[in-house]
Amino acid sequence: MTTAAQDTGLAATGGLTRRTLLLMAVATGLSVAGNYFSQPLLDTMAHHFGMSSGTAALVVTVSQIGYVCGLVLLVPLGDLLERRRLTVTLCALTAAGLVCTAAAPETSLLFTGLALTGLCSVGAQVMVPFAATMAAPEARGRAVGTVMAGLLLGILLARTAAGGLAELGGWRTVYWVNAGLMLMMALLLWRALPPFHPAERVSYGSAFRSMVRLWRHHPVLRWRTLTGASSFGAFTVLWVSLTFLLSGPGYGWSTAAIGLMGLAGAAGSAAASAAGRLADRGLVHTVTGGGAVLLTASWGLLAAGRHDLAWLLAGVLLLDLAVQAVHISNQNVVYALEPQARSRLNSIYMTTYFFGGVTGSALTSVVWSHAGWPGVCTLGAAFSTVTMLSHLGERLTRNRPAP
CATH class of the missing domain: 1.20.1250.20 (MFS general substrate transporter like domains)
Incomplete structure (x- = not known):
């Protein structure tokens, strides 16, 4: 089956309903939000773990490095692997990173959780082209715009949510809540998304060479x-x-x-x-x-x-x-x-x-x-x-x- 045929087939069989599109938008927002929770909480986290200001700044840097690695190493897998399974797996691993962060008794596990969250939160960037593929050609722009609106809301509202939840239950609360929501997203996406196999078989190395x-x-x-x-x-x-x-x-x-x-x-x-x-x-x-x-x-x-x-x-x-x-x-x-x-x-x-x-x-x-x-x-x-x-x-x- 050609890629064009796959695109048409997904659209014709209702591969992207409005409900599925909104679910993907919410999932992308929740995925990326975990990388921004720490920004208004740095002072609190530094005091809790006894970190210097320089070490506390690494809390944000580690998440950013993880995200860049995910963009380079994981996002291309969307052209190589079955996309529904990849999307759900990355959501589940993001939840695991958030749990590790929330439960961290020391800084080494805190940074491990932040790095894993940043690395796997690129599931959001797997979902954007997935939505473009599932949408009918005449509605592709709207589909991408809707999913990206969810991503932007996740970035912008993460700071507000972190401050509010930290006031209620401490800085760990926001990570526990987001972990639960990401697990729920993984289950809902598994039920809502159609299976999608790449039209061509490409090795991991060939995929990187093709990017050049x-x-x-x-x-x-x-x-x-x-x-x-x-x-x-x-x-x-x-x-x-x-x-x-x-x-x-x-x-x-x-x-x-x-x-x-x-x-x-x-x-x-x-x-x-x-x-x-x-x-x-x-x-x-x-x-x-x-x-x-x-x-x-x-x-x-x-x-x-x-x-x-x-x-x-x-x-x-x-x-x-x-x-x-x-x-x-x-x-x-x-x-x-x-x-x-x-x-x-x-x-x-x-x-x-x-x-x-x-x-x-x-x-x-x-x-x-x-x-x-x-x-x-x-x-x-x-x-x-x-x-x-x-x-x-x-x-x-x-x-x-x-x-």
Whole structure:
């Protein structure tokens, strides 16, 4: 059976119902949330384990390293193994990592649990191309947008949930709760998802070699990875620096109040589904270009929000909306390049996407210490400008034949 036939067959047999799509969106959000719970809890965890501030910072770093390893090593398996079994297995292993973290009596087991959670939480990135494959071609953008909206909500609301549950039952509570929810997701996904076997048999080594070919053969893939990485860099510039701004003398917010800012950002997740629908109508380039322009414009609002909450909220909302528009349109273009290699394409795209975020995070710490909020806004605008230029470069070169 060819890949096209598999795509059509899954869609024709109801492979992706609305209920299944929403379940996948929830599962992706819960999968990635485990990597962000620790951020508002670092002081509490450091005090509990007697860690120095430098060691406590590794709590976040270990999760990030695990996630990058998962993007490179595990996500390509979606093109090699039966996808339902792979998805469910990764959800169950994520739950195991969360249990290890919640029950850790010492730092070595804590870091082991965090690394396992980060590594296996890339099950979310297996589900995104799985949803694209199951969806009918005319609804593929909406499917990807819906699942990615769930992922964004998981990232943004994780901090709020961690703060609230920690107040109720201590820092371990959020990990216990998420572990239970991930086990429930594994069971529900096993019942809801159809079996899906790859159309071609490819060895693990061949899959990695083919990723080099994909990168070299598709100029559009290279442009879209740059567009995505720079836009996510702008996203992390905001969310890393926002805590510094809101906890400083200008606002003086508490940790719990700062966590609630994630709710404002979560409103931008509505753009994911809308962007997907526009992409289904053939407006994918318009969505990318419009998102890049809005992303750059948002930094003007954010700069004005240094002492004005209304401007700040408007900037946060516009930036998150723009980032999602760019991201969803990117994925629609990337997944269409070679349908039988969607997981490998997603591995390439998301790995560079994540490194864009890491770069933004690292530069933000340096810029904030030297130039404060105005410098951070300039940095974010620079990342956004790269996003616009990358999209323009793709449009100017898109008609050139691939080598």
